[in-house]
Amino acid sequence: MAELKLKNIKKIYPNGFEAVKDFSMDIDDKEFIVLVGPSGCGKSTSLRMIAGLEEISGGQLYIGEKLVNEVTPKNRDIAMVFQNYALYPHMTVYDNMAFGLKLRKRSKAEIKEKVNNAAKILGIEDLLNRKPKQLSGGQKQRVALGRAIVREPKVFLMDEPLSNLDAKLRVQMRAEIIKLHHKLKTTFIYVTHDQTEAMTMGTRIVVMKDGVVQQIDDPQTIYRHPANKFVGSFIGSPQMNFIDSKIIEANGKLYYEIKNKKIEIEEDRAKILRDKLYIDKIVTLGLRPDAIEVRDKNDSLEAVVDVTEMLGSEMYLYLDFDGNNVTVKVDPSYKVEIGKKINFGFKAKKVHLFDSETEMSIL
Numbered sequence: 001m002a003e004l005k006l007k008n009i010k011k012i013y014p015n016g017f018e019a020v021k022d023f024s025m026d027i028d029d030k031e032f033i034v035l036v037g038p039s040g041c042g043k044s045t046s047l048r049m050i051a052g053l054e055e056i057s058g059g060q061l062y063i064g065e066k067l068v069n070e071v072t073p074k075n076r077d078i079a080m081v082f083q084n085y086a087l088y089p090h091m092t093v094y095d096n097m098a099f100g101l102k103l104r105k106r107s108k109a110e111i112k113e114k115v116n117n118a119a120k121i122l123g124i125e126d127l128l129n130r131k132p133k134q135l136s137g138g139q140k141q142r143v144a145l146g147r148a149i150v151r152e153p154k155v156f157l158m159d160e161p162l163s164n165l166d167a168k169l170r171v172q173m174r175a176e177i178i179k180l181h182h183k184l185k186t187t188f189i190y191v192t193h194d195q196t197e198a199m200t201m202g203t204r205i206v207v208m209k210d211g212v213v214q215q216i217d218d219p220q221t222i223y224r225h226p227a228n229k230f231v232g233s234f235i236g237s238p239q240m241n242f243i244d245s246k247i248i249e250a251n252g253k254l255y256y257e258i259k260n261k262k263i264e265i266e267e268d269r270a271k272i273l274r275d276k277l278y279i280d281k282i283v284t285l286g287l288r289p290d291a292i293e294v295r296d297k298n299d300s301l302e303a304v305v306d307v308t309e310m311l312g313s314e315m316y317l318y319l320d321f322d323g324n325n326v327t328v329k330v331d332p333s334y335k336v337e338i339g340k341k342i343n344f345g346f347k348a349k350k351v352h353l354f355d356s357e358t359e360m361s362i363l
């Protein structure tokens, strides 16, 4: 059990590339932190710096009270689970799990108890005599987790541990890792590029892009109040839609002006736009698929149905709105024809607003 403190952590690789820029965060004991972002954003580098596998170029890292910048990985009281499991092929499951404890010269009885206990937690008691090549992907992943559990580390670090599994197993293992976190009551730091994993697993999510932390918040806050356009687009599936609009004033009211249509702005947003001097400026509207509705009103916008996607409990329409892609969530019973014109509007209170230049949230 441990809290962590990252203070202005930075990574500059020997070739001069700055992979992580000024990462600061306090992590409480027992949190489940997910680092998420597109490929190359610096999430693995950040995790490897915490593990001690990568030198920290600037800033301070504390695990518990201790400054660990110069502490070797094996003395950091952490355990890391990798994407490729990294099991020893010639050893049985039991020996793979026992290996770290043997190196630490623990007694046979203690090793046996810890391995059996971890095997029980993970439901792999029947596999202890097998070799890794006799295991499925999900079973290998459990063994890799088991090997980390027996060490009873203060912090669990996981780098894309589920990405080699098929979709169904991934969902199952996701739930198991959440349960494991509840059982072990330790701090987890988990790296993924998958926003669904981040949303479902994290107590807090760190969204990264180009080595820069974009937002750190709990999943609900990240989803409901994205700090900028990037976070809005990265979190949530299908993606948030973006439409540029001029803010205009007429008869004391504010309107979005989009393709010669005037759409009245609801009070809360109008006040903010007024206060922040956005009248006559362009802003970017961020609209999640459930913020858009197919409707026929004076202020509706016209688009063409490109594709429909039926998922059983819901259906998505992919619209071509003057060359822009707009995704709309509709009831699965909705009847629609590809290539047909359709009118849509948006639910006023669900509109996100971003500055069209800085891309930061206006709300």
Ligand code: ATP
Pocket (backbone or CB within 6 Å): 013, 014, 015, 017, 019, 037, 038, 039, 040, 041, 042, 043, 044, 045, 046, 193
């Ligand atoms: P992925 O999901 O693809 O693993 P990531 O977010 O984990 O991506 P990192 O592996 O942390 O990204 O890499 C961050 C950036 O640092 C990338 O642009 C990568 O090319 C670069 N990088 C990684 N290792 C080195 C290295 N040894 N030398 C130079 N640049 C590196």
